[in-house]
Amino acid sequence: MKTEKGFSIADLKMNNRLVLAPMAAISDLPFRLLCRKQGASLCYTEMINAEAVARNNKSAFRLAESHPDDQPLGLQLFGARVESMEAAAKKLAGTEKFDFFDLNMGCPDGRVLRQGAGAALLRRETRACELVKAIKEAGKPVTVKVRLNPNVLNSIRVCKALEKAGVDCITVHGRTVKQKYSGPVDFVSIKRITKAVSIPVIANGNIRSRKDVKITLEKTGAAAVMIGRGAIGNPGIFADLQGHLAIKPINAMFNYLKLFEEFGMDKFGRKKTQVIRFLTKVKKQQVIELVQKAGTEEELEQALAELK
Template sequence: MLHWFQNGAFPLYLAPMAGVTDVVFRQICKELGADVMVTEFVSAEGIMQADDRTRKYTEFTDEQRPVGVQLFGGDGERMGEAAKKIIDWKRPDFIDINFGCPVNKVVAKNGGSSLLKDCPTLASVASGVKKGVQDEVPVTAKIRIGWDDKTVNAVEVCKILEDCGMEAIAVHGRTRSQGYSGEANWDVIDACARAVSIPVIGNGDIASGEDLARRKQETAVSGIMIGRAAMQNPWIFREAKYYLATGETLKSVPLEERWELVLRHCRLAVTSSRYGAERHAMMSMRARLMAYCKGFPGAKELRQRLARVESVTEVEEIAAASLLAAAEAGAVTV
C-alpha cells in the first residue's frame, strides 16, 4: 500500500490542474495542509523529445513529497519510456496516468478521457507504464466516470486498472461530456471504491470541510482530491482537516491574510524559473489572481484591474486600495 494511506490515514490530494498547480502553488497548498501533490499533466512525447519546456512541468521540491508526476499519451510503450526518464531525472514518489482530462487538444491525441471509450488501449497504456517503471515507483491513475452519460463505465475501468498494476485510482465524478458542469456523481465514485481493493480517491464538488466529511462518511473512498475550490481558497485543506478533527468550521480567513498570500504567490512566481521575466510571470498569474479575489469586496472591479497587471507592484497597489476600502466599509473578512 502507498505509505500515505497507511495506519488509517485519509489523505487530501491537490488535484493536478493545467496552468494552476505549478511548483509554486503546490508549495502554498502543502503549507496549508494538502497531503499529496500531483504535477500538471505532461506529454509523454514531450518528455521523450527532451523538451525543456515540458520538463519544467515536472519540477517539484522535496518539501512537497509525496508528489507524483502525471503523464498523458496513447502509446503504452512510449509512456513507459517517458516515465522511466522522469524517474531518472528526479525520482517522484509515484507516476500518475491521466485518463480523465476532457480538453480537446489532449483527447485529439488519444490521451486523457478519450481512452475511457477504448478500454483495450487504456489497459495497454496502464500496463506499458507499469512495465516501463517496473517496481521503481508506484503507478496510479486518474479517470472520469465515463465518456458521457450513456457510457458510464468507471467501475469496469477501475477493475481493469487494478489488474494492470495501478496502486490507487482518483475518480472525478463527472463524464467527459459534462466538462465541469452539473454535479459530480458520488454514487459512482462510491461504487468504484467498493469494486476494487486498492485505494480510490474521490474528486468533485468538494468546497468545504463539511463536504469532505460527508463524502468520507457516506462513501468507501480512501482519500479526497480537491481541485477548483483550492484555486480560490487554498486554505480549504486547513479548514477541511480542522473540520474532520473537531466537527467545527474555522473562522473565515481575514481579507488582509488573503491579500498577503496573493502577494506572496506573485513574488514566488516572479522568482520561479518557470516564467522568466516579471511581465510574463504576472501575465500568467492573471487568471489565478481573478480566482483568488472571488468574494472579495468590490470583486468585479478588482477582476477588471487584475486582468491587466504586469508587475508585482501593481498588485501591491491594488491590494492596498482594497484593504483601505474594506477598512473604511468595516469589512475585514470575506
C-alpha cells in the same frame, strides 16, 4: 469526519485524507507548497504531455519540477502512445523528484480526446492498461484519474482491469465526460467502484466545505477526497476543511508571488492568471481589471501596489 486518519498509496503514507487535484495552469510548484502548508496531504502536478517529454521539450520538464518540501507528489502524464509514454516516464523518473506517476484518464478537452488520450482512454481499456504497464517500467508506483462512463458496469470493468495492470490507486471524478464540470457527483457509482477494487479510491467532485468532505467520504467509502476548484485562489481551504485557521487569499497571493520568484518561474501569463484567481476570491474587481491590462512585470507590480 476523520480527515486526520490518513491513507496510503503503495508504501506511501499520507497524514490526512485531503488531496489537491491536478489542475492545468493552477497546480504548479508554488501553489502546491501553499496548499501543503495549509494541510493538503498529497498533491499532483498538472497534466504533462508525454509526447513533449519524450521529445525533451523544456517547458514540459519545467512543469515536472518539484522541491524537497513538495512531497508526497504525484506526477500526472497524459498521452495515448505506449512508446512515448514509456520514454517519458523513464526520463522523468531519472531526473525529477516525485513519488509516483498518475495517468490522466479524465480530461474532456477536445484536443486531448482527439489524440485518444485523457477521457478517451475510458473507452480504450486495453490501451489504458498498456500505458499503465509502460509507465511502470520506470520503477515507480502508478495511479490513474478517471471519470465515470455513462454505464457504471463499464466503469467498474475498466477500473478492475487497471487494478490488474498494476495501478496502485484510482481517483474517480464522479461525473461523465458529457457532464464536464457541472451537475451532481455520482456517489453511488464511486461507491460501487470502491467496493469492486482492493486498491484505495480517491473521490473527487464539488468539495467546498467540511460537510461536503463528510458526505463524500461516507457515501463513497473512499480512502480520501480530492479538491480541485475549491482550492483555486484559495489554498486556505485545506486548513478550513480541518477546522484550522486558514490563510486569506490575499496573503496567499503575495506568498505565491514570492515563491514564483524564488523558483525562477518565468511564465508571465501564468502568474497573471493565478493572481486574478486569488483576487477573484477577495472581489477586487478594479485591481483585477488593472492586472488584466498589465503587459509587463512593472505594470503588474503597480496594479498590486495598493493592496500591499
